[in-house]
Amino acid sequence: MKMHAYRSHTCAGLNKADVGETVRLSGWVHRVRDHGGVLFIDLRDHYGITQILCDGDSPAFKALEGVRSEWVICVDGRVKARDAALVNPKIPTGEIEVYVTGLEVLGPAEELPLPVFGEVDYPEETRLTYRFLDLRREGMHRNMMLRSNVVRWLRGKMWDQGFNEFQTPIITASSPEGARDFLVPSRLHPGKFYALPQAPQQFKQLIMVAGFDRYFQIAPCFRDEDPRADRSPTDFYQLDIEMSFVEQEDVFAAVQPVLQGLFEAFGGGRKVYADWPRIAYRDSLKWYGSDKPDLRNPIRMQDVSEHFRDSGFAIFANLLKNEGTEVRAIPAPKGGSRKFADRMNAFAQKEGLPGMGYIFWREAEDGSGMEAAGPLAKNIGPERTEAIRQQLGLGLGDAAFFLGGKPEVFEAVAGKARNEIGRELGLTETDSFRFAWIVDFPMYEKTDDGKIDFSHNPFSMPQGGLAALQGDPLQVYAYQYDLACNGYEVISGGIRNHKPEIMYKAFELAGYPNDEVDKRFGGMVKAFKYGAPPHGGCAAGIDRLVMLLADTTSIREVIMFPMNQRAEDLLMNAPSDPTLQQLRDLNLRVVPKEA
Numbered sequence: 001m002k003m004h005a006y007r008s009h010t011c012a013g014l015n016k017a018d019v020g021e022t023v024r025l026s027g028w029v030h031r032v033r034d035h036g037g038v039l040f041i042d043l044r045d046h047y048g049i050t051q052i053l054c055d056g057d058s059p060a061f062k063a064l065e066g067v068r069s070e071w072v073i074c075v076d077g078r079v080k081a082r083d084a085a086l087v088n089p090k091i092p093t094g095e096i097e098v099y100v101t102g103l104e105v106l107g108p109a110e111e112l113p114l115p116v117f118g119e120v121d122y123p124e125e126t127r128l129t130y131r132f133l134d135l136r137r138e139g140m141h142r143n144m145m146l147r148s149n150v151v152r153w154l155r156g157k158m159w160d161q162g163f164n165e166f167q168t169p170i171i172t173a174s175s176p177e178g179a180r181d182f183l184v185p186s187r188l189h190p191g192k193f194y195a196l197p198q199a200p201q202q203f204k205q206l207i208m209v210a211g212f213d214r215y216f217q218i219a220p221c222f223r224d225e226d227p228r229a230d231r232s233p234t235d236f237y238q239l240d241i242e243m244s245f246v247e248q249e250d251v252f253a254a255v256q257p258v259l260q261g262l263f264e265a266f267g268g269g270r271k272v273y274a275d276w277p278r279i280a281y282r283d284s285l286k287w288y289g290s291d292k293p294d295l296r297n298p299i300r301m302q303d304v305s306e307h308f309r310d311s312g313f314a315i316f317a318n319l320l321k322n323e324g325t326e327v328r329a330i331p332a333p334k335g336g337s338r339k340f341a342d343r344m345n346a347f348a349q350k351e352g353l354p355g356m357g358y359i360f361w362r363e364a365e366d367g368s369g370m371e372a373a374g375p376l377a378k379n380i381g382p383e384r385t386e387a388i389r390q391q392l393g394l395g396l397g398d399a400a401f402f403l404g405g406k407p408e409v410f411e412a413v414a415g416k417a418r419n420e421i422g423r424e425l426g427l428t429e430t431d432s433f434r435f436a437w438i439v440d441f442p443m444y445e446k447t448d449d450g451k452i453d454f455s456h457n458p459f460s461m462p463q464g465g466l467a468a469l470q471g472d473p474l475q476v477y478a479y480q481y482d483l484a485c486n487g488y489e490v491i492s493g494g495i496r497n498h499k500p501e502i503m504y505k506a507f508e509l510a511g512y513p514n515d516e517v518d519k520r521f522g523g524m525v526k527a528f529k530y531g532a533p534p535h536g537g538c539a540a541g542i543d544r545l546v547m548l549l550a551d552t553t554s555i556r557e558v559i560m561f562p563m564n565q566r567a568e569d570l571l572m573n574a575p576s577d578p579t580l581q582q583l584r585d586l587n588l589r590v591v592p593k594e595a
Contacts, residue, residue: 012048076102168203180224190587196222208535242537289415294487295434297422313379335399336360360399441480460494493538
């Protein structure tokens with residue numbers, strides 16, 4: 001039988017049953033070991049690694065001596081059983097090796113700018129410039145295959161749950177979704193611009209109005225954002241979902257089996273908690289200092305303002321005389337040592353605060369039992385410290401840390417401190433996933449210049465409908481929800497506002513007159529006037545889900561070709577300068593930025 005031009009087997013396809021066979025393999029030279037007249041080479045392809053060897057008796061020996069790391073070669077040879085002492089149980093081909101009798105070099109490689117063998121930590125700029133080499137590394141290859149399998153699994157699960165997949169446009173109209181649009185100039189309509197969609201939001205709602213009931217899509221989304229470790233600065237993918245004739249609970253019931261099943265299937269044996277609590281946005285901020293709490297950490301902050309009001313601790317007592325201020329405690333079970341308190345104080349100073357007040361409970365020096373220690377305890381006295389201890393449920397060897405002021409100012413730092421305390425004291429669970437639905441988001445917020453604007457998705461239904469919009473906008477809650485997992489937001493969604501009169505009023509409160517709403521969302525408003533069902537849905541960030549499953553903290557580790565922190569593609573040299581002809585075709589002129 002004629003041998004295939006490049007391979008009879010993959011580099012993971014041979015085992016002991018093939019001993020004695022003549023085979024052909026192709027792949028990359030992963031590692032070369034010269035044992036004085038005998039060459040051992042690990043040959044790698046997409047599927048795995050096979051050890052090949054050659055000595056001076058082989059006609060291929062001289063040619064094989066010349067190959068280097070990452071050359072692409074094709075070898076002919078005979079399968080041999082490895083000596084029992086040399087078997088490698090870590091790889092499927094570990095019981096065999098291939099003695100090389102013929103060699104063809106398919107693609108020589110220049111000297112490598114970064115190594116592929118081993119997981120050496122290299123500068124990100126180098127890794128992104130030579131991403132094709134970076135992706136050959138075992139960890140990156142594993143991450144990309146994880147991503148591919150996650151997407152395939154999600155697709156299958158959504159179909160199984162009665163959802164249908166539809167594609168929505170990539171070139172569309174600009175709409176305010178909370179981030180900057182990428183604009184695309186129109187050649188046929190000079191001076192006008194398309195936008196790349198920040199999300200398929202309007203289209204998926206129109207699909208519901210069109211009567212398709214259950215939609216999903218693995219959708220690309222484009223946002224011109226400042227980059228962060230857990231967010232891509234240009235484009236990302238999401239599992240986009242929408243359902244008709246549903247309430248909030250129906251969406252939760254549809255989503256949980258998908259996400260729960262995904263993390264059970266790809267979580268590597270880590271525990272996936274089935275209890276997904278619902279936490280009001282305001283409570284999440286109060287208890288955890290974040291709207292995406294990490295519930296693996298059991299610490300819950302509490303308001304202890306009453307214990308400091310008119311107390312001997314002047315800083316907090318005076319602060320509490322101002323409207324809108326409070327003092328919060330972060331319980332620290334088993335953190336009751338001055339050494340730990342000093343460490344947390346240093347952490348607070350690093351975060352830009354003067355420090356954190358603290359109390360810790362220890363054995364009294366006179367042997368009379370437990371006493372409260374620290375400067376704060378001395379200032380407020382034993383009655384107040386005992387009331388704080390009882391409220392927080394603390395005991396001997398425990399501590400509490402305190403932050404005061406306007407919650408919106410100190411909440412974020414309090415949340416970081418909570419995480420730090422949980423980690424430092426070993427309270428935060430590892431090797432598990434804990435989910436929580438964050439609900440009852442405020443519909444509006446006050447901007448820095450005192451105006452009212454949407455705090456989240458402008459298309460959410462206000463709780464209470466039209467009647468709720470007649471009073472103070474800052475008291476209106478939306479049917480808006482996020483799903484948090486281990487300190488990350490993995491899903492955002494809402495029940496949609498499908499009634500034109502409520503939509504007009506909602507936008508009016510945010511400073512958009514009716515004609516502006518018609519101009520920006522004409523298609524959707526028009527559709528709602530022709531029989532729109534109640535509908536709602538959500539979107540799950542694919543990149544962030546894979547990031548959690550891959551146990552990495554950088555989203556760029558799970559995206560095939562990501563941008564760098566400055567939103568540049570170092571491999572393809574994007575963004576790039578347009579040619580003069582391209583600018584002429586689009587009736588555009590680049591104006592130099594003023595110094």
